[in-house]
Every structure is written in C-alpha cells, then in structure tokens.
Amino acid sequence: MNAVIRTEGLVKRFGHVTALDRLDLEVTRGETHGFLGPNGAGKSTAIRVLLGMLRSDEGRAELFGGDPWKDAATLHKRLAYVPGDVALWPGLTGGETIDLLGRLRGGIDKRKRDELLERFDLDPRKKGRSYSKGNRQKVALVAAFAADVDLLLLDEPTSGLDPLMGAVFNECVKEASAAGRTVLLSSHIMSEVEALCERVSIIRKGVIVETGTLAEMRHFSRSRLRATLKNPVRGLEDNEGVHDLKTDGLDIECSVDTGALDDVLAQLAVAGVAALTCEPPSLEEIFLRFYGDELAASGVPNGEGAES
C-alpha cells in the first residue's frame, strides 16, 4: 500500500452546491504534496472528507488504506491536522491546548514541544481568546509538528503568519519530510508550494485538473523566451510551438512549448544572438493557465492565455 491518500470519483454536495465533483487525488507515502486551488475550489471540503468530518455522497476515499468515515478515530492516531482558521477554546491556554491535543494522540514529546514553542516564538501561557490569528495558527502548528504521526494534513496553515514564521514553517515541513512523513499541503501561496512540494495537484471547482511533479508540469507548459538578435529572424511565426510572438526590431519575446525549444533555439542561432533569457514557467503561471477563463471573466487580462 504505497498511497497514503487516495480518492476516486469523490463527490460531495451541500444542497444544490457540488463542492467535490468526482475528485481523484493520490498522495504517495513520504511525499510532500501540494494541493493548489483558490478559495472555494474544494480544498477544505476534500480534507474534511478525508478526516471523516464530512461524509462523501459518491466515490471512494482511502486513508492509509482505511475508510476515513468509518475508521476515523483509529486513523486519526496516525495524522495531525492544521485547519486554515484555527479556533481555540477561550478559557484554555495555548500550552494546555497543545498538551491536550498531544495526549489525545497518546502522549507528547515534551522536548520537541518546547523546542517548537521556542522556534515559533509562542507564549504558551496566554488564554485562547487573547491570541491573534497568527498565534492561534502557531498553536495548531506546534501541536501538529510535535506529534509523532505519519501524515500531516495542512490546510492553508500559514495564513496569518508573518514571513519570518513562514520561514520557520518551511523548515519544519522539510524536517518532517526528511523524517519520512507524508505531507498534504493545501495552499494558494505558490512560492511556499514551489519550495516544499515534490508533487502538486491543482483543484478547480471540485475536480483535479492537473497533477504531477513540478518538472512534469513545466514540461507540458511553455517557457518564456526573450532575445536580442544580431539579424532579423524569419519563420518563427510559422513554428507551431511558438505563441504570443512580439517583435520589436531585433528584440523578440514569445512563449515556447517545451518540445519546440530545440527548433526555436536553432532558428535563433542562425540569426545570431546578442542576449537571451529563457525562463521556465513559474508555478503561478501554470496555475493561472487553469484559471485563465475565470480571470478573463473577472476582467483580468491574462498573457499566458486560456488553453489554446
């Protein structure tokens, strides 16, 4: 059993709204998997189904090979969860909350807990009601990272954290991954996912529209190419792998399919190159491609264009 998380054709409806529309998601053991999508795409719903808080209407979901609805309590021993909006008990201190959550999982490593409190710069003596949003988030993060579990489910865990703490968070995820833990990181912060995740799934309107390693995704995407040439180049617009070509004298700018890079570079070399930059697509660009039509609908011009 190599898949820690596997869903097949998962459907979840809330009244007339279909939050998950045949979702297929797979996360293999030991990987750090990015789960990308804007607000309302179904990320949290998917995670809550995996946590057995919501019952799916159709399809299958597996967690460690078990049924996340029926075996919820047993399966939860092997995972820790950080919601995007942590609500704490107003009368309990952060320390008490962390201890309680640890004990529910069968005990807490005191040394690790204190070390994490230090790293996240969190005062455990404050009452839940007096923590800010970022500090509430830290309470849940400390509890999760201190837990001796196989899987971390992190649902937009860094919302409300400052950049310094964001860096501490990245370190902690890397350590967890190095210790062999599986991580599902739902986020819409591209740099975070790019820095941490080996594989990424992009969700849109309850469906996974793309999944793979970042390298694979880049492969199926286009690089941005800018060049200043010594002589004018011809025939570039005839190349099927070239898009959005702009020519300004000897300066050219275009997007190139990964498969057509060879040909294009050869053509440019013939004309002679004075300067050249070629950037692989950022995750953000890949992501926006899947949402191009939505951006267009809300009036945002999108250079990458909708899928052609």
Added chain:
Amino acid sequence: MTTAVAERDDLSTLAGTGKLLRFYLRRTRIFLIAWLGGLAGFSWLMSVSLPELYPDAQSRIEAAVLLDSPAMRFMTGPVEYIDVYGDSVGAMFAHQMLMWSLAVTGVMFILLVTRLTRADEETSRSEVVRSQPIGRRADLAAALWLSLIAAAVLGALVTLTVTGIEGTELGQAVLYGLTFTATGITFAAITAVCAQIGSYGSTSNGLAFAVLGFSFLMAGAGYAQESGLAWISPIGWPELTFVYTPEQRWWPLGVAVGVSAALVWLAFALVAKRDFGAGMLPARPGRATAKPGLRSATALTFRITKGMLWTAVISMLLLGLTYGSVLGSADEFLEGMSETQREVLTRGSSAPAEDSFAVTVTQIQGFFALIFALLVIGRARKEETGGRGELLAASPVARSGWPGSYYAAAMVNGTVGTLLGGLGLALVGASSLGWDAFGKLVLAQVNYLPAVWVVIAAAFALLGWVPRFGALRWLLWLYVFIVGYFGSLLDMPEWVGKISPFEHVAEYPLEDVDWVAFAVLTVVAAVIAMLGFTGIRRRDLQFS
C-alpha cells in the same frame, strides 16, 4: 454638514445604530415571531379557558381557598389578588398567569440580548460589524432598541389577547400588557450588564438566569410571607401593580423602568471600559502546561461546562432551600385551618398539604434543572459551529467522545441539579416536618429524574439529527413546562399532555411511586439517547 461635525463627538460611539437595528431585526425575526407568538398565543388560550373552567364566583372562591396558603402564594402571587377572586375573573387570571409568564418573558429577553451582544462577540461575527463605520456602543444600543420594540409589541399583543375577558376594562388590559413590556425591558437591561461581565455567551446567559432565578425566589418568598421582599425582585414589580383588582396601581412599573434605565447606563459605561471580546475580569497568564487530568475530549467537555455546572448547583440548591422553608410554613398554616378548608386544600384526600405541595415543587425543580442541562447541549452546537471542535474531530476521538460527551455533561448537570434541588427541599423541609419527611422528599425528587432524562435525551437527539434546528429543545421545554404547570387549567385533549414524560410520573407522595413508569421512562430516555448518538455518528460536522 457643519452640525454633523459637532454631533460626531457625542454620537460617534452610537453611529450606525439604526442600520444595525434593521439588521438585527432581520436576523432575529424567526426567534421573535416564535417567542412573541408563543407568549401571546398562550395568553389567549388561558384567557379563553380559565373563565370557562371557573364560570362563577363560587367556583373561583373555592379555588381561592385552595390557593391562599404561603406555599401556593409562593408559586402564584400576592394575597391582594386572592382576596378578590370572587369579584373578578380578571384578578384570578392575572394571579394565575403573571408570575410564570413573566419568568418566561424574562427567559426570552435574556436569550435575545445575549445572542445579539456577547454571543456575537464571542464568534467574531461582530468584529466584522465593528470594523464598519459603526460606533463602539452601537451594537449594544441596537440590541436594546430591538428589545424595547419587542417588549412593546409583546405588551400590545398580550393586551389584545386579554381584552375579551368578561367584566374587565380596557385600561386593565393595557396595564396587564404593560407588565410584560416592563419585564422584557428589565431583563434586557439586566442581560446587557451580564453580557459585559463574562466573556462567553453562556456566562452571560448563566448570570442573567441566576438573576432571574433569584428574582423568582424573592418574589415568591415575599408573597408567601406577605413581606416587602418582592420589592427587590424584577418579577415582583409588575405583579405588585395588583392589576384587575380594586387596588390596581401603575407606579410599580415605574420602578422597573427606573431600574432598567440605571442598568442600561451601567452597561454602556462598562462597554466603554472594556476591550472588545474581553470581560470585566482582567486576563491573567495561565498554565503553560495542562493538568494531568486534561487528557480526553470528555475531560475537556467537563472543563468547559464546569461553570454551568456550578451555576446549576448553586441555583438549584437555593431553589430547594427556599421551597423547603415554605413547605414548613405550609404545615403550620394547615393547623390553623377549619376542617372544610383543610379538605379542599388536600384534594379531599387525607394526605397532608405538604404532600401535594411536594409533588408540585419537585416537578417544578425538574423543569428548572432542565434549563441548565439544555444550556449544556446548546454549548455543544456552539463548539461545533464556532470551529473549536475541528481540532478534536481531527484527533483520535470517536463521535461519541466529541460531541457525544456533551450528552454526558448535560446528564450530570441535569441530574446533579435536580438532586440538589431535592436535597435542599428535604433538608429545610425536614427541619420543620421532622426527619421522616427527609427521605420522602428526596424520593419525591428522584421520582422525577427519569422524566428529566427523557427531555435531555430528546434535546441531544435534536443535536444529532437536526442540528440546525437544535433550538427546538426550548420549544420542547416550554411544552413540558406548560403541560406540567398549567395542564390542569387548560382544556386540552388528554393525549396532548401524555406526550410529556412528566405526565407519566406518579404523584408521589400523594400516591405510591410507580416503579414501572420509572423504569419505562429510564429506558425511553436511554433509547432516545442512543438515537441521538446514531444521529451524531451519521451526520456531517458543520464547522464554520
């Protein structure tokens, strides 16, 4: 515009009150329709059925004889009404209705104001509102305006329902209606202060209910002893208008208005003093690590509901002790009676008066204990919609542990509350009736436990199956209360009453304890609770 600048300083903390008021009106429309409709409907029902049950002066005088004892006055009202039962059905109606209807009116306004003030603050809903161009005091002001409007409408509706009572004047009906308005305003003001003290909605509710309970006891004790004690009770003032009697007077309502104004002023002063989201008690640094006992979802539930348990313990013990003291005087009173009077009072049986009183009191204590237990069930829903339960639900905790442990907490709360009420009653009662009475009174209270359990289980089942409509549990409570307390006065089909578990309990010590009914009700409670657990296991959890 120039005048606006000058006004801004004075009004800035109240800016936007009007907008908020419309918003609140919309948010609470179902709550208001249900409560106003319920109170007015009940008033109408009683105004029709009471004159039918007591059509002539003779029947009313007989009833007056039965009621004119400290024990019965404790639960109805002052002797001024009883004296004129024969002359006016209106006086009898007011005497029978006011104390309890006003207490229920108090409940309505406590829930209304807490919901719009502290409960909103607790869930950061009002954080969104306060970030708007809306003054710091505007939400409290809007909540109080809404209460004022609701109280006025309630008064008008009640007035309408009683205009049809034979032999009464419009002025009397208006005064009768105004007693409801005054009570609504008073308890809205009391709750406005309570909401500033604690930092939870449940603390605010708990404090306000404690005040209500205290008012209720003081009013009752004042009527029973014919002392001035009722004057310190917000529930006392409206009934001291002696509406429908020749001694009718309006000015006690002025006391209610004056006290309310002072309380409103205090609430606004407190709002200005405290930080958003905080109570009056300063935040102290707490424990850095959890106590060893805090190691399960159930332990957490009991910790969270600890305050509610203490409120129940103290309130119920006080209630029991007070009823117990009246029980003693009931006996003395009986001795000074003629043979015939005694016969009327004891329902024709040879049983002593305190026995029939014990039946009524133990049942009422069951109703009171239920209020606290149902508040615990309500807390479970808040933990869920407030999102706090999400961390627990993601932990290795079965649904029976969370939110299921709230059923256990409510059961402990309801059982302990009921028993302490019985203990208080028995302790003081036995001091005057002799120690033989101790066991009898405790057993009389234990007798009602299974009925209490059934209602708690039903409230839990609502949480399990129709969480969005969990507030129906208050309707359930109102139903068992009305059937239990007013049932004999209401001309209703028998089966309607038989739905209430309290109606299946034998009237011990008037009759023997029906252990079969006791066992059956216990089993019914267990079965309903099981159903509740099934519902809890089957449904989605609804976090924010």
